[in-house]
Amino acid sequence: xxxxxxxxxxxxxxxxxxxxxxxxxxxxxxxxxxxxxxxxxxxxxxxxxxxxxxxxxxxxxxxxxxxxxxxxxxxxxxxxxxxxxxxxxxxxxxxxxxxxxxxxxxxxxxxxxxxxxxxxxxxxxxxxxxxxxxxxxxxxxxxxxxxxxxxxxxxxxxxxxxxxxxxxxxxxxxxxxxxxxxxxxxxxxxxxxxxxxxxxxxxxxxxxxxxxxxxxxxxxxxxxxxxxxxxxxxxxxxxxxxxxxxxxxxxxxxxxxxxxxxxxxxxxxxxxxxxxxxxxxxxxxxxxxxxxxxxxxxxxxxxxxxxxxxxxxxxxxxxxxxxxxxxxxxxxxxxxxxxxxxxxxxxxxxxxxxxxxxxxxxxxxxxxxxxxxxxxxxxxxxxxxxxxxxxxxxxxxxxxxxxxxxxxxxxxxxxxxxxxxxxxxxxxxxxxxxxxxxxxxxxxxxxxxxxxxxxxxx
Numbered sequence: 001x002x003x004x005x006x007x008x009x010x011x012x013x014x015x016x017x018x019x020x021x022x023x024x025x026x027x028x029x030x031x032x033x034x035x036x037x038x039x040x041x042x043x044x045x046x047x048x049x050x051x052x053x054x055x056x057x058x059x060x061x062x063x064x065x066x067x068x069x070x071x072x073x074x075x076x077x078x079x080x081x082x083x084x085x086x087x088x089x090x091x092x093x094x095x096x097x098x099x100x101x102x103x104x105x106x107x108x109x110x111x112x113x114x115x116x117x118x119x120x121x122x123x124x125x126x127x128x129x130x131x132x133x134x135x136x137x138x139x140x141x142x143x144x145x146x147x148x149x150x151x152x153x154x155x156x157x158x159x160x161x162x163x164x165x166x167x168x169x170x171x172x173x174x175x176x177x178x179x180x181x182x183x184x185x186x187x188x189x190x191x192x193x194x195x196x197x198x199x200x201x202x203x204x205x206x207x208x209x210x211x212x213x214x215x216x217x218x219x220x221x222x223x224x225x226x227x228x229x230x231x232x233x234x235x236x237x238x239x240x241x242x243x244x245x246x247x248x249x250x251x252x253x254x255x256x257x258x259x260x261x262x263x264x265x266x267x268x269x270x271x272x273x274x275x276x277x278x279x280x281x282x283x284x285x286x287x288x289x290x291x292x293x294x295x296x297x298x299x300x301x302x303x304x305x306x307x308x309x310x311x312x313x314x315x316x317x318x319x320x321x322x323x324x325x326x327x328x329x330x331x332x333x334x335x336x337x338x339x340x341x342x343x344x345x346x347x348x349x350x351x352x353x354x355x356x357x358x359x360x361x362x363x364x365x366x367x368x369x370x371x372x373x374x375x376x377x378x379x380x381x382x383x384x385x386x387x388x389x390x391x392x393x394x395x396x397x398x399x400x401x402x403x404x405x406x407x408x409x410x411x412x413x414x415x416x417x418x419x420x421x422x423x424x425x426x427x428x429x430x431x432x433x434x435x436x437x438x439x440x441x442x443x444x445x446x447x448x449x450x451x452x453x454x455x456x457x458x
Contacts, residue, residue, distance in 0.1 A: 005038040009191045014229060036192055037185040073170070073211070076114045079266060079276040080107070082303070083238065083251050085259015088170070091209040092258065093202045095176075095231065097216045098240030103249055104215050106141065107240065107267070107274050108172050109134075113143030120169040121147050123162070127154040127178025127188075141273040154188065156181050156197050160204060168210065173201065175215035176230075189217075198233050231255060241364075248283070248362060249274065263303030281308035281419055284361040290389045294381030296455075297392045297421070298373035299412035300365050306408070306415040308392065310360040311370065313377035318354045329359030330374065331366060338375050338397060345401030346449055348382055369406040371397035372425070375448055376455050385456045390422040393455065394430075401448045405429040416440060425451055 008017045011034055015026030024032050072087025081087050084094075098104045105126075112122040126134055134150045149166065153159050156179050163171060173179060179197045180188040187193070198214065205212045216230070231237050236256045242249040251265040266277040277283055285308060289295060294313045299306050311330075318324065327335045335357050342348045355378060359365055372395030380387050387393075394412055396404040406412075409430040416424055417437040428444035436442050445451040 006035050007038045008033040008035050010034075011191055014191045014195070034186075034190060036190065073115060073118075073120065075111050077107075077111065077265070077267075077276050078278065079251065080111060082305075083253050083256075083259075083263045083265045084236065085253075085256055085263070088211045089235070089258045090211060091205050092211045092235040093198075093205045093233070094211070094213050094236040094238060095216050095234040096213055096238045096240065097218050099218055102240050102242060103267075103269055103274055104240050105137075105174055106269075107249075107251070108174065108213055108215065109138060110141060110143055110273050112148050112170070112172060113138070113141075113145050115170055116145035116147035119147065121149070121166070122170045122172070123149050123151060123166060123168040124172045124174070125151045125153060125159055126174045127152070128175065143273070154178050154180060156200055160200065163204060163208070163210070167208070171205075171210055171212045173212065173214045175217060176201075177217050194230060195233075198230055202233055242362060248277070250363070260303050262301075263305075281306075281415060284309045284363065285419070288360070288389070291386050293384045293386045294377055296373040296377040296380065296387055297416075298365075298370045299392055299394050299416055299424075300363075300367060300370060301408055301412065306412045307363070308415060308419060308421075309363050309365065311373050311377045312358045312360055313374070313381045314356040315350070315353050315378060315381040318352055323350075323352060324354045324356075326355070327357040329362070329364050330357055330370070334371070335374070337399075338371060339378060341397060341399060341401055341448065342375055342378060345447075346379070346452065348379060350378075350382065353382065368396035368404075369394055369412075371395060372403055372427075372445075372448070372451055376425075376451060379452050380456060383456060387455050388423065390420070391425060391455060392416040392421045392423070393425045393451070395425070395427045395445070395451070397448060403427045403445050403447060403451060410434040413437065413440060413442065425454055 008020050010024040010026055010032045012029045012032045013027040015024050020033050023030050070090055072089055074081055074087045096104050112124050116122050130152050131150045138144050151162060176194055176197060177189040180193050181196050184192050184196055201212055201214060237254040239252045239254055240249060241252060247269045249267045249269060253261050253263055255261060266280045267274040268277055288310050296311050297308055298311055299308050325332065325336050339350050339355060343350050373393040375397055376387060376393055394406055396406055398404055405427045409426060413424050414437055417440040421440060423441045425443050425445055428446040431444045443454055445454060
């Protein structure tokens with residue numbers, strides 16, 4: 001009898017080993033190696049078919065490839081359409097991840113109902129809930145429709161059979177960690193099962209032209225569970241972010257073959273489900289304090305849309321030898337870098353001060369255009385002088401203290417003018433080449449010291 005071979009596979013990164021190890025050499029995680037049966041390989045040699053009747057693809061010039069413009073499926077959520085790059089593409093495979101209870105199933109069930117109301121046949125497959133449980137949740141959200149079909153199944157063979165028989169317009173699988181193939185001996189949710197099931201769904205989506213959404217669980221580190229190859233196989237990876245104790249949720253595209261990866265969609269969780277926030281700048285600024293030191297408004301670009309958010313800084317004398325530097329919504333290293341620029345180029349003595357930085361509203365910002373606003377917030381708190389509540393600040397800061405130009409300055413300033421801001425402090429090199437709105441005064445600055453004089457002393 002043939003000897004049954006086993007191997008150990010890391011459940012975080014997919015690393016394979018012939019023996020068990022406590023620490024995975026691939027991702028450096030502890031206790032992630034799980035034993036799985038190694039599939040037996042056939043001893044027969046592969047033979048290539050050379051039948052003349054077999055259809056084969058031949059290399060052709062890219063100039064000879066004919067394409068036709070296909071219309072995308074649009075939902076009633078404009079934010080959802082924007083994140084996907086303009087709608088749902090036929091035959092695409094999309095992965096939706098997020099923390100437990102954040103609202104992944106809720107938004108997909110609402111999107112299913114909206115597509116069903118648009119005469120699209122939607123198949124919602126759940127491996128975690130029964131049809132009665134899905135019905136109860138659907139009635140609470142008010143999203144029932146006759147074109148929305150539900151299926152409670154975990155065997156991928158039966159799922160594939162039902163999809164081929166029904167031929168729906170959209171398929172949703174919730175979640176991929178509960179689906180399994182009977183040919184694979186490992187448990188559902190393992191690396192082998194997740195990889196093979198995703199591969200089968202991808203082949204089904206491409207051959208049938210059916211867009212498929214799959215829900216993926218996340219680990220405690222915040223990444224999607226399973227091997228990294230899972231994210232490479234799909235066409236789009238969407239992360240649903242936000243605090244469960246706050247009402248706002250952010251849908252962010254981490255990967256998108258059919259659109260930009262910089263777009264975000266903002267939703268608000270209410271009693272009857274998620275509602276999109278069409279003007280997030282007003283939401284983020286509605287509770288902004290007036291006349292308090294340490295707050296500055298910045299116009300940040302999220303994809304093609306400018307969003308105005310408030311940066312808050314609290315600088316206080318430290319009680320320890322090493323001052324603390326804490327940042328929420330910003331890169332911690334950037335905060336330390338800009339504080340060093342303030343100390344060296346402006347002369348503010350911050351080496352004995354604790355600094356706490358926060359982006360109000362729970363937004364994460366990672367673009368360089370917020371540098372100048374962050375510096376003004378820290379200087380305002382340190383000097384205990386409030387900035388004007390009608391000022392908006394935009395600009396990147398270099399290590400020598402210079403203020404550098406940023407992209408899309410016109411859209412940022414127009415958004416600030418639309419929300420009632422009276423003055424914009426921007427880089428001096430961004431002044432020319434565009435039309436300044438009449439409702440707002442634009443001031444160009446070339447270095448950090450000049451910006452502090454305008455914002456805190458004028």
